[in-house]
Amino acid sequence: MSPNSSPHPQHHENNPYFQQQPQHDPNYYPMHGLKVPQPRRTKPITWFTAIFCAILWMIIILGGLMVLIVYLVYRPRSPRFDISSATLNAAYIDMGYLLNADLTILANFTNPNRKIDVDFHYMVIDLYYGETQIATQAIDPFSATRAESKLLDVHMVSSQVRLPSGDSGQLKQQMEENRVVLDVRGLFRTRSNFGTIFHYSYWLYSRCTIVLNGPPTGILQSHRCRTKR
Template sequence: MRHHPETNPYFYSQQHSQLPAPTPTPQHQSPQHQEPHPQAEPSGMTPPQSQDQIHPTTPWIWPPTQRPTIPPPKAEPLGQWGALVPQGTDGSAPKTQSTHSQAQELAPHSPPRHTGSQATQPPKHQRHRRQQSPREQQAHQRSYFGLAPRRTKLHTWFLAGFCAIFWLVIILGGLIVLIVYLVFRPHSPSFEVSSVTLNAAYLDVDVLLNADLTVLAKFINPNRKVRVDFSYVVLDLYYGNTLIASQYIEPFRAERRQIRLANVHMVASQVQLPSDETERLKREIERNKIEFQVKGVFRARSNLGSFLRYSYRLYGHCAIEVTDPPGGVLRAVKCKTKR
């Protein structure tokens, strides 16, 4: 059986390490005996073909590549910094050589690297990287600088939900109140004094007041769609700043657009007055014009329907002017009602 010699230079160097070193092929061989090598590199150089390569006994070695010589750059004046630049023996700047060139000089017979589609492809980190949107770029920058959003805690979510529900209730309540106001147009009732009769008024021992007064009170409900209930009504009679009589009125109801009248009998007995008010009462009796004040405190409730009800408190104040007793009548009155 015929033994075929090994043609791979790497296996050949290991198996036939005892053979003598091959002699390089002369470079001045005639080009007519050269044929293109089937595995020629894209550099354009064609290895020679001979009888030894058909049945090789020694590996073929590529000849050294001749690189073009680049002339050194012209030296330019550097001024005062020229002394810092190292110079060669002839006064010129030292020649530098890249690491790649030095490696090729140290190993001139190393086989060239294969270049193909891998050299034209982009790097791996750019090949699998898609184009990021502006939002993703912003998030990447925030995470790079330590500004990435953190996970929200449970109590924060609970507080936010409570605030949202609270404001939602307030907004809905405000809308309901607005709708009710626009539909019913509720107004507060008012208090007035229709007529007054002064039966008696005199001073006992010049300091004690005795008076008998009848007041016709009027309660007005101006609403067309709202009914008002008066659950607490108290009228007080004042002379100056002194309370001389007080009367309670039974609860009653004022229907829509209704006026209720109440006849209130008020009696003051042995009420001591200050000296200045005593002197003023004497002067008013002489002039036939006595001034009193009627103040009322009311608790009312407006009924807008079967379920819509709200209560409030009213304060009435009337300044009245009557003639001398007996049979004193009302001469002037001024009333106002407020909540």
């Protein structure tokens, strides 16, 4: 027997400790028999996504702060549309259902803001009797400076507009009673100018109910207007 050989080699072969022990694995711990997982490197796409989301949130937060500051400084209010006066110059019905009418209104556009100029771009005013559109008129663009009101004459003419039978009878009765009810509806594309840098465009919808004497006097008795975005 060699002096360097083990007297009981079979004991080492049958011992589970010696059978399971890796010889060259630095991550092996004999007391537990487990491997420690290697740390995984973060992929570049993950870093890119995280940085992009952080920048996006910063932009959103800064944008919200800027909007809040502008609102607190300028306190923007919507322009208003009103009717200062109106005259029903003529109105009669042909063949029992075809309306011919001539109406003049003095429209009042008001910019209630003391720090904001307002530009009126696309503007259309429609005239209705009941739910029937009987006339329409476009208005040239203009600007209203701070706390300014603009008065514009608007001439609206109806020619051979077919009315439902119920509406034509009702209009005849209103003219006899000297109390004609019409609707004036406006659609306006406006832009508020916050200094020379910031601009904000939006639509305005106006509706006025006017009550007039019958023609030929046709003076305005009362009106009610509202404007909303």
